[in-house]
Amino acid sequence: MSDNINQVSVEEGVTPATISASELGSDGLLNKRKKVSLDARKARAGYIFVLPFILGVVLIYLPILLDSVWFSLTERNTNDPFNIVYKFVWFDYYVKAFTDNANFVSNLIAGIQQLIFEVPAVIIFSLFIAVVLNQKMLGRAAFRAIFFLPVIVSTGIMETINAADFMSSQTQAGINDGSGGGGTNEIISALDVERLFSSMKVGGELVTYVVNIVNDVYNIINYSGVQMLIFLAGLQSISPSIYEACRIDGATGWETFWKVTFPMISPMILVNAVYTIIDAFTRTQNPVIKYINTITDQSSSTAMSWSYFVIIILIIAAVAAIASTFIFYQRRD
C-alpha cells in the first residue's frame, strides 16, 4: 500500500525532495514567495484598472493644468496678433487681484458668506429629509421620486434659467405675473420673525439667518438632492438590530437619533459637507465664478480662479479638520 501512495505522488511530479529544495525559502517559510507574487499580481491588476485615469491625467489633464498656471504667471502681449509674446511676471496678477481689484475681493467675501449660510442649511435639511424618507410612511415612494427630481433637472443650463426666473420674480414682486415665479417670492418677512424672536432675546444675526433660509428654501431644496441620496444610503447601512436593541432598552426616538443615528451617519456628514462646498464653489451661479467669467483678460482671470481654488482647498481642509473631531468610524471587522 505504501508503495502505491509513493507512486501517485511521483506521477504528479511533486516529490518531497523537490518541495524542500525549491519552494522552501532560506528562512524555511513555505508560502511566502507565492503570497508576495500574488500581491504583486493584484497590484498590477489594480494599476490596469486605474490606468485610464492615470493616462488621462498625465497626457491630457496635467498639460492643461500647467498651461493654466502658466497663463496666470505671465503677461500676454497681443500687440502683434501673429507673434504673441508671453512675459513671465511671477505673482503680479495674483497680487493685483487682491489689491487693485475691489470687485474680486467683495465677490469672494460674498461667495464665502453664502457658503457659510448654505452648507449648514443644506446639511441639516438633507439629513432631516433623509431621516423622514427612511421611515415607513404614506406615499413614501412618491415623495422620494419628487425629492430627487431636482438632482436630475436642476443643473447646468437649468440653473441659469432658474436664476433668471428668480431675478424676474424678485423685481416684479407684487405683480402676479403668472410667469412661474418659482415659488420664490418672499415667504416670510424679517419683521414677522423679529417680532417672534424679540421676546426670546436672541441676536439679530439669527433672525436674518432664519429669514434667509426660509426665503431661500427653493434653492436649498434644489441643492440638497445628492446629499439626501448619500444620507439615505448611509442610513440604510445602519443595522436594524441596533435600533431593536435601543427599543428594548427603552430609548426614545430622540435619544436613538442622537446616540445611534447621528454617530453612525457622521462620516456621511463630512462627505456631504465637502460635496456641498465643492458644489457651491464650482456652480455657474456662484458670485465669484460669475465675476471671473466677465473678465476678458486671460492672465488676471486665471490668476483669480487659481487663488479662488486655493481658498476652496483651505476651507475644505478646515472643515475636514473640524469634522474629524466628532466623526465616529464604526469598526467593520
Add this chain to the structure above:
Amino acid sequence: MATVTKETKNSIHVDYEGKLTFKERMISKLKTANTWIKVVINIFRFILMLGVSYVILYPFFSRIAGSFMSKEDVVDSTVALIPKNFTLDIYKYIIVENHYFEALWNTLLISLMCAIVQTLISCLIGYGLAKFKFKGNKIVMAIVVVTMVIPHNTLSIAMRQHFSGFDLFAVKAWGLPGPIELLFGSPLELTHTPIPLLLLSLSGLAFKNGLYIYLMRQFFKGVPDELEESAYVDGSGVFRTFFQIILPLSVPMMITVFLFSFSWQWTDEFYTRMIWGTGSEFYLMPDIYANPPTSLYKFKDYAGWSLYKIVIQNTAGMLIIAPLIILYLFCQKYLVQGIERSGLVG
C-alpha cells in the same frame, strides 16, 4: 381554558376566557395617549412632506401653465395659472425656429455616448481604487478629489487651446511638439467634434466624474472580498471576475451613475460651449434657450417683453428637461435602489 380555533403556518388564533373582541381591543388602543401622539406625528410629517413637494413642483406647474399663455396674458394680473388666450405659439416657434428636434437628436447622441463611457470607466477606476492595494492608491484618490474641486472656469481657456490643437503631453507654454505633431506633422483640431468629450470621459476627467468614481469606489468597498476570493480559487482571473461577477452585481449603482451622467451631460452648457462655441450650426440643448425665436423676438418693443421673455425662456427650459423627466419616471426606482443597496461607507 384556551382552545385553538385556527392554525396556519404563521399564526395561531387562540380563544381563552376574557379575550377581548377585535372592536374592544381597538377601543382600548385608541384610549392610550401613545396612539394619538403617533397619529399626530404622522399627519404632521405627511403635511410637511407635502409642503416641500409643493415647493419643488410649483415651478414646473407654473412654467407649464405660463408656456400656454399669449403675450397679453403674461402681464394680465387677473391671470394666475390658467391662461385666458390659450396658444401654442411659444412651443411652435421654439421647435421650428430654434431647431428643437435637431438639438434633441445631437444632445441625445452626445449624452448617451458620454453617459455609457463614463459609467463603465468610473466602474473600472472605482473598482481598482476600492479593491487593490497598490502603491499610490491613496494618491490617485486624492487626484480624483482634486479634479472635482478645480473649478472648470480655471481651466476653460487652456482647455479650449489644447483641444483646438490637440496633442498628448504637450504643454503649450514650453512650445515643444508632442507625439502627434511628430508623427503627423501638426496637432489635431478637435473643436467642433465630440472627441474632446469622449477623451475626457474615457479618462474619467469629464464633468463631475470625480463624484461617480467616488460613488463606485464606496459601492465596491461594500462588496465582500470573499466573493472575489472564491472566484480566484476557482481559477478565474482578475478581469474575468470583474466582468462576470462584479459588474452584474453593480447594475443598480451603475444605473444611478448613468442617470447622473446622462442628465448632467444633457443640461451641460460649459463643455459644449467650450467645444462648439456660440452660434454654431451644430445645435445643442443650450441653443434652444440662448435666444428667443425670431418670430417672437419681434415683440421686443412690447411693454411686457421682459416678462414675456422669461416665459419663453422657461418654456425652452421645460422643453430641454422634458425628455429627462420621462427618463426619470422610468429610472427613479433604480436610482433610490442603487443608492440604498450601495451601503455607502465613509
